[in-house]
Amino acid sequence: MYKLELFPFGFHRLSPNKIVAISESGDYIFLTQEELYLLVHQPSKLNNELLADLKSKYFLGEINQPGLTRLLASRIAEKKETILSGPSLHIIVTTLQCTHSCRYCQVSRSLDDKGFSMPIELLDKVCETIFESPSQTLAVEFQGGDPLLRFDLLKHAIERINIINKIEKRNVRFIVASTLHQLNDEMCAFFKNNNVILSTSLDGPKGIHNSNRIHYGNDSYEFTVKGLDMARRKIGYDSVSALMTTTRQSLQSPEDVVDEYVTQGFNEIFLRPLSLYGFALRNPTKISYSVKEFTDFYRRAFDRILFWNNKGIQIREVTASIILNKILSTFDAGYVDLQNPSGFGLAVLVYNYDGYIYPSDEARMLTETGDNSLRLGKIGDSLNSILSSNLAKRIIKSSLAKFIPGCMDCAFNKYCGPDPINAFSQFGFMEAPAFWTKHCIINTWMFEFFFALLEKNEPEFIALANAWAKPNHLH
Ligand code: SF4
Structure with missing residues (x-):
């Protein structure tokens, strides 16, 4: 026997x-x-x-x-492949200029260019550093402020990267995160020729969007929808994706938020909770809410998404896809927020207009409030020195589930891990017990929610879950 x-x-x-x-x-x-x-x-x-x-x-x-x-x-190595093959997401903050002053904005923004845009010499250095990564696949994302307000910098960087890539021959994707308000014919032609994808913010129907995203004429929604239409006509229908941020204003209307995405013809929606970092902390009581209020919102919005799918309208929720990819696929799509060790620094780097490199968007936002402790190095430093810095080592160590109370004995640690940046910004130290952090509380709820749905074993949901779990849906 x-x-x-x-x-x-x-x-x-x-x-x-x-x-x-x-x-x-x-x-x-x-x-x-x-x-x-x-x-x-x-x-x-x-x-x-x-x-x-x-x-x-x-x-x-x-x-x-x-x-x-x-x-x-x-099998374990296969799942870690995307996170351990070198930084593959490079975020460049070319300018802080922006015409909005959104309630939840995590950075200070400026209408003035002086000192708030990246000098061209630094931008050239960024373009070279990106290729020091051994990753064959590179995503270069431009953020702000609104990067379209300094289209000259954006264009310069894309052209420079394309020249270097003639020799490097990597698989490079460009993403521009923008309100789309300044989009014009010249930009559309350039984006089409260079396979640039646009990512915009749409928080829901007009009332919710305009109350969150403050613009001087109270017309942010109108201009974003106009930009969306222009991008689809001139660059291509699938050239724009959108993401929403849930604020107190959204909580009562999850169905309206989902319906707005259906009306605008999107086939995906990313229901994101508010991140109270940086400057967003100025306004917490007006816009924030409890985790329970968010999960109630998410549950109702998710039901509405299922409702539309049952009617034959295909719309996918991105958080659900990320979680289901973790659970159902043998290949991890590499979403940086849910990694162990952390993807911050290892898989993503943020090159800020101020001349410094940060492990994540949230880390650079802390700097805007005067806390510089999450700087990995200066633009122009070698990638090797950045990745072997004491801060990078500390982030990796404090993101290993086996060292962090809560994560070490959590069943979900095959799919998830502590978020040292979230712990730092909430409690001032990276090694805080995972279950103290919002990152953990929300993700535990998500895993419970999706496992409960899978356990019901309803054929329609299982088919949808398997389709959404495919890694090629995610980036
Ligand atoms: S759910 Fe929480 S405890 Fe579990 S692995 Fe994720 S962060 Fe760690």
């Missing part, structure tokens, strides 16, 4: 007698309390079908099967 060996796994109780168990490979299985007990104490007593399922998902194997452990190791 062969002997069975139990591999390490975690489990999380969804209800008194329903448990989700997750193996080291990230495969999951739903178990009753009795099945969990037998798995740990007397696995040979489990029924043959369940036993075969558990073996195929790396919960247990026969003793002396080195092939199986090698297979498990390669």
Whole structure:
């Protein structure tokens, strides 16, 4: 008779007698309390079908099967591939100039260019540093302020990167995050010729959008929709995606927010909670809310998304895709916020107009409030020195689930990990117990929510979940 060996796994109780168990490979299985007990104490007593399922998902194997452990190791390595192949997302903040003063804006913004845009010599250095990354795939994202207000810088950087890439031959994608208010024919032609994707903010219908995104004529919505239409006509229908930020104004109207995305012809919506970093902290009571209020909003918005999909209108929620990709796919799409070790610094770098490099957008926003402790280095420093800096090492160490209270014994740590930047901005130190952080509280809820849906095993949802989990949907 062969002997069975139990591999390490975690489990999380969804209800008194329903448990989700997750193996080291990230495969999951739903178990009753009795099945969990037998798995740990007397696995040979489990029924043959369940036993075969558990073996195929790396919960247990026969003793002396080195092939199986090698297979498990390669499955784990496969999932870490995107995060360990060098910085692949390079965010360039060319200017802080912006014509909006949104309630939740995390940076100070300026109508004035003096000292708030990146000098061209620094921009050239950024373009060279990007290619020091060994990653074959590079995404270069321009943020602000509104980068269209300094189209000259944007154009210069894209042209420079294209010249360098004639020799490097990497797979480079360009993304421009903008309100679209300044979009014109010249820009559209340039973006079309250079395969540039636009990303804009649309917080919902006119009333919600204009109350969040303050513009002098109270007309932010009108101009964004006009820009959207122009981009679709002149660059291509799929050239623009949008994301929304949930504020107190949105909480009562999740259905209206989703319906606005359907009306505007989007096939995806990213329901994001508010990040209270940097300058957004000035306004917390007017715009913020509890995690419970956000999850209630999310649940209702998600139901509305399912409603539209059932009617044949395909619209996908991005957070759901990220979580489902983690749970259902063997290939991780590399979403930086949910990595262990953290993607901040390892996979993403932010080159700020002020001449410094930061591990994430949130880290550079702290600087705007006077806290410079999350600077990785100066623009022009070698990538090697940035990635081996003490700060980079500290971020990596404090983002390893095995070192952080809460994460070390969390069943979801195969899909998620601590967020040291979020811990730092909330509590002033990166090693704060994960369960103190908003990042953890929201993600725990998300994993519970989606596992509960998967457990119901309804064919329509399972088909949708598998389609949304495909990594090529995510970037
Ligand atoms: S951050 Fe929270 S949900 Fe994520 S692995 Fe850590 S403890 Fe689990």
